[in-house]
Amino acid sequence: MGSASQNTSATRKERIEEMRRAELARERRNRFLVITGSVVAVAALVAGGVFVVKSQSKDDGADGDAKSSSSSSSGDFTTGADGVRTWKGKLGRTHVAKRVKYPTEPPVGGDHNQVWMNCEGDVYTKAIDNMNAVHSLEHGAVWVTYNSKAAKADVEALAAKVRKTPYTLMSPDDDQADPIMLTAWGHQRTVTGASDPNVGTFFEKFVQGAQTPEPGAACTGGLSQ
Secondary structure, eight states, X not given: OHHHHHHHHHHHHHHHHHHHHHHHHHHHHHHHXXXXXXXXXXXXXXXXXXXXXXXXXXXXXXXXXXXXXXXXXXXXXXXOTTSOEEEEEEEOOOBOSSOOXXXXXXXXXXXXXXXXXXXXXEEOSSOOOHHHHHHHXXXXXXXXXXXXXXXXXXXXXXXXHHHTSSSXXXXXXXTSSSSEEEEETTEEEEOSSTTOHHHHHHHHHHTTOTTOSSTTOOSSSSBOO
């Protein structure tokens, strides 16, 4: 049993290292795209300041706009025998500037911001923007979230696990229903605490798992608190 577990762990580490090498090339490309996009955005702002200001004021109220929400995702969860909820339906993958209203909290996918949250074992002590976190899920990250009902000891233990696991991130989310939740692209579950064996099972299956839309994409070079 121990040998099989060690082999599985070694194989997983080799796969992540391979992904990291591919990530370096992707990161250089993505930085170029972000810089180019910023230059274009500044030029557009200078050329049409009044129009941009008016457009921005409209976008500020986009949370209730059907266009910014209904196009992102549609469907519902199906719960498996293992307790993992799997999204059955559409999950958009478009980069958008408008606010997206997701049907779940935390979201399991959908249209999102063009910049991801860093997810190389990053632990955030303040809530993060769902639109950036969803981009991290697209890259194959597992997102650990907790609310004020979570025990401090569990939060600290989970933070320690996240810090040593590439392609993971953690943040508080007081809008979620359960104290501790784990989320991957299209998949989500609640766990009872840091010692719940389902934590390790979820990480093993979904960190850079088969559900990943963009395997090996960068988990660094994005946003960080």
